[in-house]
Amino acid sequence: MIFKKDKTKTEVIPRHVGIIMDGNGRWAKQRNLSRGEGHKRGADIIEPVMDCAMDLGIKVVSLYAFSVENWSRPVTEVKGLWELLEYFFSTKLEKIKSKNIQIRHSGSLAKLPPSTKKTILKAIDETKNNNRAVLNFCVNYGGRQEIIKAVNDWRENAKPGEKISEKKLEKYLYTADLPDPDLLIRTSGEYRISNFLLWQLAYSELYFTDVLWPDFGPEDLQKAVTEFQKRERRYGGL
Secondary structure (H helix, E strand, O other), rough: OOHHHOOHHHHOOOOEEEEEEOHHHHHHOOOOHHHHHHHHHHHHHHHHHHHHHHHHHHOOOOOEEEHHHHHHHOOHHHHHHHHHHHHHHHHHHHHHHHHEEEEEEEEEOOOHHHHHHHHHHHHHHHHHHOOEEEEEEEEEEEEHHHHHHHHHHHHOOOOOEEEEOOOHHHHHOOOOOEEEEEEOEOOOOOOOOOOOOOOOOOEEEEOOOOOOOOHOOHHHHHHHHHHHHHOOOOOOOO
16 A cells, blocks of 8 residues: 655654554454454454555564563464464565565574474575565564573673673664664553563654554554654653
8 A cells, every 4th residue: 555645754754663463362352253363364464564664664663473471371372373473474475575575583582383483584584685674573572581681692792891881782682783663553552562672662652552453554554653753752852
């Protein structure tokens, strides 16, 4: 979907948008469907939303796909999510490549089923030279865990007596070479960030919508960007 140029102020398009994709289960419950059906519908939404993001000029989209806390969900649901992720890439990877999208992963590959890990690494490798946009899947991700990992990784490489700094720590984050999110979107009417990109969201604009993720479409992304363009970002200054 392509929006008319006069609908956006191109000079204030967010470079990086993070999305907490919430509401799959509630969407399914409202329709007397299984939670798995809700997750599948949620996966189907990714392509049109990413197409819209690229049309708008957004360069990076980070999707909170599976948090470290999500392991506490029923085993069958977790297994279904891995199967869905593998299905997504098996059916969408060629199209992703044709659109010149680079796939990234933020999070730990530990504990993931071998087939899921293989699928993610394959997608990363086969799109590593693509440069139109970045689609960053945050899978088995936690913001606190990322910061702890970054500090420990820095310590392993630090010189004796060396002091840590923000720039030094940022080199060890999963998102090291990506810009911080300018805009965070959370769907489904919840007003929290749920351990997502804690370091990176320091000066991000937050946008909350009651729309459940499976109902979130290009028009909803457009609304979020339009709202973002109304914000005055001071970064602590006047």
